[in-house]
Amino acid sequence: MKKSNISKRKRREYLTAYAFILPDFLGLFVFVIIPIIYAFYISFFEWDFINDKVFIGAANYIRMWKDTNWWSAMLRTLKLTALYVPLLFGLSLFFAVLISTVKSRAGSFVKTSFLMPFAITSVIASTLWMFLYNEKRGYLNAVFKALGLSNQKFLGSGRQALICVIVVLLWINLGYNMILFLSAIKDIPESYYEAATLDGADRWHIFRYITFPLIRQTSIFILVTTTIASFQVLDLIMVMTKGGPAKATEVGALYIYDRSFNMMEMGYGSALSVFLFLSLLVFSFVQMRITSEEQGENV
Amino acid sequence: MKKEPVKIILLIIFSLILLFPIYILFMSAFKGPGELFVVSLWPKSITFDNLKTVLNPKFLNSIKNSLFVSTTVTVIAMILHSMCGYALARLSFPGKKLIFTTIISTLMIPTTTILVPLFMVCKGLGIENSYAGLIIPAFFNAYGIFLFRQFYLDFPKELEEAAEVEGCGKVRLFVQIVLPLSKPMIVPLTIAFFLGTWNNYLWPLIINKKEEYQTIQVYLANMVSGYSTPWNEVIATAASSAVPVFLLFLLLQKQLKEGIKVTGIK
Numbered sequence: 157m158k159k160s161n162i163s164k165r166k167r168r169e170y171l172t173a174y175a176f177i178l179p180d181f182l183g184l185f186v187f188v189i190i191p192i193i194y195a196f197y198i199s200f201f202e203w204d205f206i207n208d209k210v211f212i213g214a215a216n217y218i219r220m221w222k223d224t225n226w227w228s229a230m231l232r233t234l235k236l237t238a239l240y241v242p243l244l245f246g247l248s249l250f251f252a253v254l255i256s257t258v259k260s261r262a263g264s265f266v267k268t269s270f271l272m273p274f275a276i277t278s279v280i281a282s283t284l285w286m287f288l289y290n291e292k293r294g295y296l297n298a299v300f301k302a303l304g305l306s307n308q309k310f311l312g313s314g315r316q317a318l319i320c321v322i323v324v325l326l327w328i329n330l331g332y333n334m335i336l337f338l339s340a341i342k343d344i345p346e347s348y349y350e351a352a353t354l355d356g357a358d359r360w361h362i363f364r365y366i367t368f369p370l371i372r373q374t375s376i377f378i379l380v381t382t383t384i385a386s387f388q389v390l391d392l393i394m395v396m397t398k399g400g401p402a403k404a405t406e407v408g409a410l411y412i413y414d415r416s417f418n419m420m421e422m423g424y425g426s427a428l429s430v431f432l433f434l435s436l437l438v439f440s441f442v443q444m445r446i447t448s449e450e451q452g453e454n455v
Numbered sequence: 456m457k458k459e460p461v462k463i464i465l466l467i468i469f470s471l472i473l474l475f476p477i478y479i480l481f482m483s484a485f486k487g488p489g490e491l492f493v494v495s496l497w498p499k500s501i502t503f504d505n506l507k508t509v510l511n512p513k514f515l516n517s518i519k520n521s522l523f524v525s526t527t528v529t530v531i532a533m534i535l536h537s538m539c540g541y542a543l544a545r546l547s548f549p550g551k552k553l554i555f556t557t558i559i560s561t562l563m564i565p566t567t568t569i570l571v572p573l574f575m576v577c578k579g580l581g582i583e584n585s586y587a588g589l590i591i592p593a594f595f596n597a598y599g600i601f602l603f604r605q606f607y608l609d610f611p612k613e614l615e616e617a618a619e620v621e622g623c624g625k626v627r628l629f630v631q632i633v634l635p636l637s638k639p640m641i642v643p644l645t646i647a648f649f650l651g652t653w654n655n656y657l658w659p660l661i662i663n664k665k666e667e668y669q670t671i672q673v674y675l676a677n678m679v680s681g682y683s684t685p686w687n688e689v690i691a692t693a694a695s696s697a698v699p700v701f702l703l704f705l706l707l708q709k710q711l712k713e714g715i716k717v718t719g720i721k
Contacts, residue, residue, distance in 0.1 A: 275704035283693045
């Protein structure tokens with residue numbers, strides 16, 4: 157009697173659990189898992205979205221291998237990542253440490269100011285910075301002139317455009333990552349610092365041997381998420397430069413978008429997507445391995 | 456060791472540099488056509504003409520669409536993810552580990568790499584060019600589920616035990632006791648989902664070609680895509696469209712700062 161009661165209750169718990177999970181599970185299945193499988197499938201076909209799909213085996217991947225435009229685009233993605241990730245990491249950590257040592261009420265104003273650009277959407281930021289970067293009459297050139305520097309082309313220059321995009325990315329995301337670092341720093345017990353100060357450690361030693369090792373989790377999180385995000389920067393570039401001038405900002409993600417939605421080469425676009433997905437997977441795996449190994453050494 | 460005043464001055468100077476573009480945005484919205492590109496810190500004559508031109512029905516409609524889409528996505532995502540996260544944390548059932556692993560593994564799939572097939576799936580479901588196409592794919596986010604699960608793992612067991620003794624079923628327990636206590640996770644995730652959906656440009660651009668469902672980001676981006684850009688209107692539109700989120704930001708700064716700490720997502 158009692159036993160059957162329990163099993164009845166268990167069964168009801170199972171049913172409740174499945175009912176609670178089903179909508180999300182189904183949604184993730186249809187809108188995330190099926191698309192990634194579908195991308196893999198389509199990558200073996202030639203398809204312009206209008207006529208029937210034609211199976212072409214690995215031809216899309218062979219084409220990718222020989223497509224110099226694609227590799228230059230991926231090289232630009234790597235360039236963007238190599239510049240943006242360390243800059244964002246270093247700057248947000250620097251300012252987080254600086255703010256954490258300030259006791260004044262000005263700290264609150266500073267935090268809010270740093271976060272303000274985060275409340276601006278990518279598209280607003282893009283249009284605003286296009287205005288500021290304006291070659292002939294923009295505010296940035298006015299500031300440059302006041303500082304005695306020569307007039308710059310900014311987004312119109314093949315050499316500067318990618319850096320200009322990175323500046324906007326930094327402007328948007330600095331405050332957000334700074335706050336992440338700051339809250340990790342604040343979680344470190346005050347007594348650690350006191351003990352270190354008593355032992356005569358200077359500021360650099362405190363940072364190197366206490367703060368930095370203790371915020372490692374946050375550092376890894378920021379490194380991995382920023383790297384993944386930098387592979388996917390698309391909206392800013394689509395609005396500000398559309399890949400120009402002369403392809404100077406045509407990154408991998410934009411090349412895929414262009415192939416798929418403008419040239420209607422769905423199969424080839426999917427093959428490139430699959431490649432980007434797999435390289436991201438390898439990239440973040442390696443990054444996590446490296447950072448966790450370093451952690452092992454320090455403990 | 457640096458002295459406190461030096462640090463504060465350094466921080467304030469950098470803050471002002473970060474704020475400068477935002478100031479220019481709002482200030483320039485009040486400049487006349489002849490004056491827009493005259494570099495200055497204050498308009499010679501303040502005009503409301505730009506705002507009158509840009510606050511037209513198309514603009515207002517796109518703001519309305521963005522508000523509707525972002526709110527719906529946020530509310531439904533909160534309901535679905537809290538339920539799912541709760542079940543994964545507190546209920547026992549066969550296949551739990553497999554289901555959890557499957558859900559978490561979708562975190563590794565970046566949205567930009569599935570744009571093409573996601574578009575095809577939605578086209579297959581017949582939800583392109585509609586609110587459904589803008590809204591439904593945006594719900595599903597394993598990170599939201601994961602964070603709710605983590606939150607419920609630390610939930611006090613006593614609450615559920617007491618409820619069980621009183622004969623309260625799992626569903627009622629969740630709705631009446633667990634949900635009201637979930638505010639520390641619901642608030643930051645609400646901000647994150649709302650901002651994330653409001654900010655989204657690519658998906659609305661791809662899935663919807665109809666003007667009546669256009670979101671504000673697509674509307675604004677279209678203004679600068681032509682050969683000649685009407686800068687007075689662009690700046691005034693950008694400034695006006697920034698107002699709703701800015702108000703939200705100023706009202707909820709404390710929760711936002713806390714939220715970043717809790718969720719770590721945009």
